[in-house]
Amino acid sequence: MSDILVSEQSATGADGSGRPSGRLLEVEDLRVEFRTRDGVAKVINGVTYHVDAGETLAVLGESGSGKSVTAQTIMGILDTPPGFVTGGQVRFHGKDMLKMSAEERRRIRGEGIAMIFQDALSALNPVFTVGFQIAEQFRVRRGMSRADAKKRAIEMLDQVKIPNAKGRYSNYPHQFSGGMRQRAMIAMSLALDPEVLIADEPTTALDVTVQAQIMDLLAELQRERRMGLILITHDLGVVADVADRIAVMYAGRIVEEANVYDLYAKPAHPYTLGLLDSIPRMDEKGQQLRTIKGLPPNLMNIPPGCPFNPRCPMAQPVCREKLPPLLQIGSGRASACHFAEELVNRD
């Protein structure tokens, strides 16, 4: 059972609504497996994290780490089969969503928690205009009239800085450029004023200048609405720019959690250290890229002990035997490594 970090926020909803609540959104000891005809893959193995209003949590990991599957489980859009939740809780304002009825979960989706994806083209229905899709949210969920819904939709398009919002209301998704489509998707997801936005690799497929614009937009919208933002990505540059706290995932677990400054200055897990050492930096000359040898583990056959041990330059016999728990190692920091203290206290 992992220790849960204490956040500065009090346990009784800081939104002033007086609602008795836990944190805004909290995942606790989540476990998910994928049952395929070739075997069972343990994709999430005890993940705990939370996000509070107005803060940005970055979930950092490579492919196979489980970062997207966790988000899908939170949203309730996990493909079942082959995915099955085998343990843990996902609490929104203190109530476990995994135990709610499908109806209740659907209500939270969009109004409580919304999600944007990497590929706007597949999130937006190509046979309906963008304006129609946004207005539909207002019509169906808020019962507005067509005229009112259209007005609100145009307002949303404006908010995401799409020029000529009124004109572009009747454009189809393919008539937008990549960056504009992403904005439209953001408009659609924020239409119902969600409290939490999950962004799953929102800028990975975009050009770097467009990426900067979109990240700016997200930051601004988050500030205005006091939203909690969960940013799922593998891009260490984007994370350094926008995150408040970071949870690093590997093989379905959180291996390190820290605030952004601590993580980059003094990583407390060999995987994080390895990642930071292996990325080329635009502002450095004469860099030697140190690589993490080997490959991520086969999730159907995770080695005993620490899942990172076959690739870890610091591995000791204990690493192959005992799974290191995610333990606090300082204020607001946690690491799942037997030698986290040594790593942090190095030079």
Add this chain to the structure above:
Amino acid sequence: MTENILEVRDLVKHYPVTRGIVFRKTIGHVKAVDGVSFELKSGETLGVVGESGCGKSTLARVLMNLERPTAGSVHYKGQDISRLSGGALRRLRRQIQLVMQDPYTSLNPRMTVGDLIGEPFEIHPEVAPKGSRRGKVKELLDLVGLNPEHINRYPHQFSGGQRQRIGIARALALRPEIIVCDEPVSALDVSIQAQVMNLLEKLQAEFGLSYIFIAHDLSVVRHLSERVAVMYLGKIVEIGTEDEIYERPTHPYTQALLSAVPVPDPTLRDNKAIIRLTGDVPSPISPPSGCRFRTRCWKAQDACAEQVPLLEIRSGSDHPSACHFAEKREIVATHEA
């Protein structure tokens, strides 16, 4: 030896836009590459950066002779290779090879790794006699860090990074002099990118290869390249050594591009010289008159719409830049690693 192994002059590639099914009428052209000139020196890596729609992928295809250029020339060791065909083209291919972006689609799923890497020897039988081929394939597998015993496996049994190594082994088989790398690490995980980049560096040192390294990730390009060319809408807007481009960029687009790249250092968050470009990239079918970047440029004047700025050394810049008002501006605070 720093001779020019490749010289590209005024390369143009336009694709016709047609209407109609039976009787096609050309109603316009996509000006994918519109007058590109540069040199590649022997043994160096020239990085080509740009965002989507700038034409870098088309440039790769034309350099590889997969497409005929509409105009212009490509000279390899003094010989014009842009209009070769038949046997001469086939022989040329032994000298210039290609590594592609997507490791999941660039290998024929129905061929074994041995067949894939051995195919260059079958197409060019004069390079290696039949009996020696299998040995050479195993050697290549070893060279790129794969187990030679896996020679009979199929691509889907390998990970993305390993498949990319197979692609590199295949490109290396004929011992080419130039390898065009079209976004070779973009589709790989962060920790695997470093492995492949180190491999490319090692191979370059060992075999004296010259690379044209096309990518959109500016950090990756800086790490591997000696010289860098920045492309926008079919033209090179700035070209120079990596120092010159990253520390003394003079073209507004280069400056905007560099300022948009997030650096993995949270302490630099608030100090960034952020230039935000407005508007969308214009369509390559009807690029703006004069300087193509003027529709998004904060320095644009009337002269920019009237006169096409040539890529040349200007008063404000110690390296070629295609801007009437080229001016040095420090965007990236470079330090030693």
Add this chain to the structure above:
Amino acid sequence: MSDPSTASIVSTPPSTNPNEVGAPTDAGLPGNARKEKPRGLLGDAWRDLRRKPLFWISAFFILIFVVMAAFPSLFTSGDAVNGTLANSRVGPSGDAWFGYDVQGRDVFARTIYGARASIVVALLSVMGTLLIGGTLGIIAGYRGGWVDALLSRFADIFFGLPFVLGAIVILTTFNGADSSNSEWQIMALVIMSLSVLGWPVVMRLMRSSVLATKEADYIVAARALGAGTGRIILKHLLPNCLAPLLVYGTILVGSFIGAEATLSFLGIGLKTPVVSWGIMISEAQNYIRVSPYLLFFPAAFLVTAVLSFVMLGETVREALDPKLR
């Protein structure tokens, strides 16, 4: 002969990117590495097929029919061609399990021998169809431009011919009631007309398969290596485009068995003294009420054969479908 079910057969193999799938199947290959045997996509498909009971059932029946066609004497010692009129329309009994037909011939023997004509005609017709349609499809798909336009319009013309009507026209012309073609000539004519009417669908299938695969990265890579057109088509395109043809061809065999029966029933296909299920059904039509077994047995064999091939095609399609991997 247009067939809407073919729409689902052509599927472009997607790039299997572990970024998109929650359970990365190729991460951590040391696990798979222990199995030393190389497994191509066909090998994987075979592994799947082995597990499906439907595959074994249909394969079993097909095997029986093929053996029946090749060695009918293994199944019966009766005479399929001659009979004694004294036995006319005698029902099934211990001596003759399926009874006797109007001319006193052993129905069981005829049914067994009938397999040969039906299966041989169907198999050869399918091969002809696949050959013609496949070749034209590759040319149209790979060359594109006016060659493609020309061939596609040509195929459209054939698409426009209603199958049965077209067959009737061809066969009445060459195989009319008064003609005296030999058994092999008749078979060849039937095979030819089935191929000529069936190739447009195969051409379309192959063409779309080629169009989808033509721009694949590995084809570009092959061109970059200097591979010529022949090599690209034979080594790279063809193996990756065959899957839909394989599936469709298997189902088509069943279809053509039925088609041949139809033509023989109409009297323009195979004729006596050739034995085929279609002919038997045709001969039975006047006696359905009084001797239903005359219809029942050949019809049952026909239906079983057709179904077996169709089922086999279905299971092969599922096993080869990259999306289901």
